[in-house]
Amino acid sequence: MTTPKELKARVLEDAPRFGPDDRFRFSCHPDVPCFNHCCANINIFLTPYDVLRLKRRLGITSNEFLDKYAVVPFNKEIKQPVPLLRMRGDEGKTCQFVGEQGCTVYEDRPWACRMYPLGMAAPRDEDTQGQRFYFLLEEDHCKGFEEGREYAVSDWIRDQGIEEYDRAGELFRPITLHPFFESGDMSPAKMDMFFMASYNLDRFRRFVFESTLLDKFVVEPEIVEAIKTDDFELMKFAFRWLRFTLGFEDTMKLNPALEAERREEHAFFQKAKE
Numbered sequence: 001m002t003t004p005k006e007l008k009a010r011v012l013e014d015a016p017r018f019g020p021d022d023r024f025r026f027s028c029h030p031d032v033p034c035f036n037h038c039c040a041n042i043n044i045f046l047t048p049y050d051v052l053r054l055k056r057r058l059g060i061t062s063n064e065f066l067d068k069y070a071v072v073p074f075n076k077e078i079k080q081p082v083p084l085l086r087m088r089g090d091e092g093k094t095c096q097f098v099g100e101q102g103c104t105v106y107e108d109r110p111w112a113c114r115m116y117p118l119g120m121a122a123p124r125d126e127d128t129q130g131q132r133f134y135f136l137l138e139e140d141h142c143k144g145f146e147e148g149r150e151y152a153v154s155d156w157i158r159d160q161g162i163e164e165y166d167r168a169g170e171l172f173r174p175i176t177l178h179p180f181f182e183s184g185d186m187s188p189a190k191m192d193m194f195f196m197a198s199y200n201l202d203r204f205r206r207f208v209f210e211s212t213l214l215d216k217f218v219v220e221p222e223i224v225e226a227i228k229t230d231d232f233e234l235m236k237f238a239f240r241w242l243r244f245t246l247g248f249e250d251t252m253k254l255n256p257a258l259e260a261e262r263r264e265e266h267a268f269f270q271k272a273k274e
C-alpha cells in the first residue's frame, strides 16, 4: 500500500495537474468487476466535517464514533493528530461501512471517498503559493476508467456533493496550514485540545458548557444558544476557539471583568517586584 508520504511525493513530481475545466472519463457502478474492491485496506483520513456527518448518520456521539470507527496514528513525525477510518480486522481489511450493495453510509461518506478518483493538493511551495490543484488517482485495480461518461472536474465536485464538504474544509484550512504546526513541539495537552475541538464535537460541547469557558470569554448569546444543539455551529465555534487558544488570532474576547482583574493582578506583582 502506498504511504501518504510516497503518494504526496509522486503527486507533486509526476501527476498532471487538473483545474476545474479539465476532463476525465470515469464510471463506478455495481456491474464493474472491481465493485467494492477499493473499500478495503485503504487510508482514509477523516476531516472534522466527515466525523460530524458520520456520527450523525449513525446516531451516535463523536466519542463513540472515534472509538469504534476511527484510529489515530501517532508517531514522532506526526505534527497534527488526524483520525483515519478504521478498517475491519478481517483478512481483506474491509471498510466497516461496505456492504454487498456498496457503501452503507453513501449519503454521508467521507470527503476522500466522494473525491475518488480525484485527489486534491495544495502544496506550500513558491511556485504554486498554496494554490490547489486536482490530480487523477489512476490505480490498476480500478476498472472505472475503462468506460463511463466524461466529467469536467467541476461537474464531478458538484455531482458528488463535495462543495458542502469543501465549505467546511475552508473553515479548517487556516488552522491546519498554520506554521505553528511546523515546529512539531505541541504539548500533549495542546494536542488533546486540538483533537477534541477538531474531531470530538460532543466532548467539546461538554467542555464549553461544563467548564468556565463561557465565564471567561464574551460569546454572543445567539451563538451560545445555537451551539447547544447545532453541530455545524459548534464546529465553527470550535475552530474560532482553537485559533484563539493556539495563539493564532484574537478570535475570542476576554470577559472585561476578568481582564480588569488580570490587569490588577499584574500591576500588584509588578509592584511587589520593585
Ligand code: SF4
Pocket (backbone or CB within 6 Å): 038, 039, 040, 044, 095, 096, 097, 098, 099, 102, 103, 104, 105, 106, 109, 110, 113
Ligand atoms: S466509507 Fe463507504 S465509500 Fe468510503 S471506503 Fe467505506 S464503504 Fe467505501
Ligand code: SF4
Pocket (backbone or CB within 6 Å): 027, 028, 029, 032, 034, 035, 036, 037, 038, 039, 116, 141, 142, 143, 144, 145
Ligand atoms: S475500484 Fe474503481 S470502479 Fe471499482 S468500485 Fe472502486 S472506484 Fe468503483
